[in-house]
Amino acid sequence: MRFTKMHGLGNDYVYVNCFEERIANPSETARYVSDRHFGVGSDGLIMINPSEAADFEMEMYNADGSRGEMCGNGIRCVAKYVYDYGLTDKTSISVETLGGIKYLDLTVEDGKAVLVKVDMGTPILDSGQIPIVSGGDAVIDEPVVVDGTEYRMTGVSMGNPHAVIYVDDLGGLDMEEVGPKFENHERFPKRINTEFAHVIDRTTVEMRVWERGTGETLACGTGACAVAVASILNGYTEDEVTVKLLGGDLLIRWDRESDNVYMTGPATVVYDGEIDI
Numbered sequence: 524m525r526f527t528k529m530h531g532l533g534n535d536y537v538y539v540n541c542f543e544e545r546i547a548n549p550s551e552t553a554r555y556v557s558d559r560h561f562g563v564g565s566d567g568l569i570m571i572n573p574s575e576a577a578d579f580e581m582e583m584y585n586a587d588g589s590r591g592e593m594c595g596n597g598i599r600c601v602a603k604y605v606y607d608y609g610l611t612d613k614t615s616i617s618v619e620t621l622g623g624i625k626y627l628d629l630t631v632e633d634g635k636a637v638l639v640k641v642d643m644g645t646p647i648l649d650s651g652q653i654p655i656v657s658g659g660d661a662v663i664d665e666p667v668v669v670d671g672t673e674y675r676m677t678g679v680s681m682g683n684p685h686a687v688i689y690v691d692d693l694g695g696l697d698m699e700e701v702g703p704k705f706e707n708h709e710r711f712p713k714r715i716n717t718e719f720a721h722v723i724d725r726t727t728v729e730m731r732v733w734e735r736g737t738g739e740t741l742a743c744g745t746g747a748c749a750v751a752v753a754s755i756l757n758g759y760t761e762d763e764v765t766v767k768l769l770g771g772d773l774l775i776r777w778d779r780e781s782d783n784v785y786m787t788g789p790a791t792v793v794y795d796g797e798i799d800i
């Protein structure tokens with residue numbers, strides 16, 4: 524199987540051009556290629572497929588083989604791949620995902636896509652749709668008790684589910700300890716991506732993420748959007764926010780007129796390879 528290793532701010536996936544390749548068991552292949560000792564080493568697998576509804580389809584799997592509805596860093600890399608490898612010459616494209624069709628604009632320099640702006644659509648706040656077990660419609664600054672400690676949580680779906688938790692000290696978090704406890708908490712029937720966020724000022728928030736199905740990653744595009752939406756809803760920031768992740772920065776804007784969230788960030792090719800599956 525030919526593949527391309529790519530990353531968005533260090534959130535790395537194995538990308539497969541399924542116009543040319545066929546993967547019989549994507550879930551098993553995701554677990555194999557993601558293994559950092561026995562495989563390629565990645566946060567998961569992303570298949571670039573033909574689509575009848577959009578220009579392309581993105582089919583994404585986490586490192587544990589579970590399917591993700593959306594991937595913000597992944598979709599920017601899909602855009603770079605289809606442009607740089609000649610699957611399209613358009614600089615505005617649409618990509619079908621399980622979280623809906625997304626619209627992307629590419630900035631091209633010297634024939635290569637260097638920056639991608641994604642219309643991530645309207646954030647979903649209804650707890651039943653996220654889903655989060657809750658007494659109300661939206662979960663905004665609501666208590667959640669994990670391992671005997673009470674945290675404040677805001678729930679946002681960007682097509683995939685996120686719990687945003689505000690903390691004072693990001694560096695002091697034991698992610699391997701606390702991450703799985705949030706991911707598998709009884710209030711999240713489909714498990715959850717957990718963002719730990721700290722507000723720096725009215726236009727800047729820093730975060731770390733424990734991703735459902737993968738663990739701590741260096742960045743999460745949908746997670747950064749969820750953090751921006753949560754920070755705006757809680758009155759902490761303006762509508763445009765720089766989200767600082769371990770792997771770098773994403774610019775997120777919630778356009779209140781259209782209700783859509785826009786994410787702008789880079790996409791990078793690491794190398795092309797071939798592996799027996």
Ligand SMILES: N[C@@H](CCC[C@H](N)C(=O)O)C(=O)O
Binds near residue numbers: 597737
């Ligand atoms: N890294 C991603 C999100 C990948 C999917 C997520 N782990 C899930 O299961 O929902 C991003 O950049 O958004």
